[in-house]
Amino acid sequence: MSLEPVSFLPAWPIALPDLAKFCVALIVAMLVGEWAERVVRLPRIAGYVITGLVLSQFAGLINDPSLRLVSTLVDTAIGMILFELGQRVSFGWIKRNPWLLATSLLESGLAFGAVFVVLILLDMRAPLAAILAAVSMATSPAVVMTVARDLRAQGQVTERLMLLTALNNIYAVFTVSMLFAWLHLEYRHDAYTIYLHPVYLLAGSIVLAGAAAYLLLGLLEYLDKRRGTQVLCVITLVIVATMLAEALKFSPALTALAFGAFSRSMDRKRHFASLDFGDAGLIIIVAFFVLTGSMLDVRFSVTALLAALGLVAARGFAKLVGIIVLGRPSGIRVRKSSLVAIGMLPMSGLALLLARDALALYPHIGRDAAGILPAAVLILEIVGPLAVTYVLRTSGEAGEGGHHGRP
């Protein structure tokens, strides 16, 4: 009698579901993040990004970034981050100190101009260069918010960093949508699109955000103000609002941002306590940065890398000039304005998605040109958190590191 294979044992190798693989990646990321902070003194999130990058390139743990649950989680994370950032936007402050708006317009304008010029010098076609320049106006809200929260930072540099980040993200969304409309014009003969598309997107997002804020404050007034209730209301409404925005072809990012801003400015009775997602929020943050890392593309040429360095330098310098020039009138000294400017360096991983859309319109573009933005994002995903950490520590606004004593 021959030996039969034992039938209750699974076939080897076992097929692990993607979600389980992804969770293993998260554990690895947390370990790397911890190690980065303790041993190398790098910000944790740089560790998460590097983990995502390495695992997706070599280990195949994050083969499928289109994981349903995960991508939903990440969309929610972005929505929550933008909502929280929006809460930092005080219309009253801008009204009382209009130099802040001037600073914001100047730094974004200069960054757009500088990046555009660099890309044109690198022989890129104007419409594409314009889109990439518009994308690079934006500072990464995720990096700024996460590092600031990790360090429990508070003070002028922190506040301005957040305000300017919120504003330049709004400009970026607006400009990119306008430029896309303009590009589409080359294919469709419809002059209205150029104006109507951005207006539809902007007005729609704002109206939707206003309605969501109204609803949220109504709920909070009615419900018991325990911590859990508030977090639950915010998370659910952010998900509903951003998904509606998606469906209605508004901008989900703008909607979440405006939702946050309105829910604060309309909160006359102060129903809104400050948000605290607790430790559960951490997994979303880790997932977000691991996925961001996994989206990074390292297969760019040396030429692209050099061009990207030029782009990063031009962008950083433009922001530095813009913020320092108007720093004094807006009420802070040169040292603090330069810190704010350095903190503005992180570039959003979302830029990649936008850039991919843009590049799709130009299938025949050279490999070098296509690699510039991914290379720039890669540099800034690593350098960005470092810059923000440095800025918040140097300005003395960091409360403490991740480990704080409990009573």
Add this chain to the structure above:
Amino acid sequence: MDDLEFKSSTPLTMGVELELQLIGPRDCDLTRAASDLLVLVEEIKHPGEIKPEVTESMIEVGSTVHQRHGPLNDELQVIRDVLVSAAERLNIEISGGGAHPFQRWYERQIYDRPRFNRVADLYGYLAKQFTVFGQHIHVGCANGDDAMYLLHALSRYIPHFIALSASSPYYQGVDTAFDCSRLNAVFAFPLSGRAPFKLTWGGFMDHFHKMRACGIVESMKDFYWDIRPKPEFGTVEIRVCDTPLTVNRAAALAAYAQVLCHRLLADRERHDAEFARLGEDLYLVYQYNRFQACRFGFDGNLIDPYTQHMSTLREDILATIAETYQSAAALQATQAINDLVYLTRIEGNDARWMRECYADSNSLEDLVWRQAQRFRAPAAVGKKAA
């Protein structure tokens, strides 16, 4: 020692120091903003002094020296307006109040610097809990003996200042049941309490030198007493007041101190005789009275150390004001004193106002917000019609 030489100043002049809270408008918690605020304030010409404090979420303002309540009040309003306009550019709020209602002491971080670490090592959790905000009132004295006389004569009235200024009913997120919880944080320090019963400057210097020889203190700054002499200013300094919610209240409290000192100097012979009779027994009821004032405000009991007669603090304040009305008139302080009468009789102190706000909105964030609005508002606004 020469550092303890009492610098003579014009009798009955007065000055005020206020420690103020810097608030982030988003969460209404304390925020780090002092150094940025100071940069902006330096650009604007203003009277008095605006100074940093150990923590970045606190700022201290000091008035110049004044003879009368009116100009002091005006000056404090100017300083307040300068502060508020600078704060607006930085998106922060400024608030009075003896303690922040809900900041968590265990979240206060001691910065990783040698000086702070030494304090933290020595005092442990006390160092973190000591984030409180007070008003200091200085009254000028011709010489050290006068200062020591006023110091002890004023001790009977310390509960008045506690009840009139009390504005720290909430602390660490709870209603403490005290009108003034701030002093509980002060009492925990070993060199707090009352000054020794020395009636002359020479006697006091002697005490100080002994303490220094023991290595307990290095300078006058190490004493956290409720009232202490300030030789370099030539003043006696009352330190028990919570920072009131408005600068006008702060000015009125200074005027009250001035009026009391005026009267006490006139009654000096009688008091000297009482001091001789009572000796240290002058302070027999001191702790009891102080506790009653902190805990119950105007409703607390006060035992007169001279007669052992017990009455409520409210009655005692009103009786004292009635007795000193001549002095108030002579010092052109009747307006300020009338305000204090109104508040003692009808309106209640800031602690009561704060409890009413909280009862209304059930939110400590909202309370802090309203405190900040009250700090900005001119005196007339927000005051109930008489």
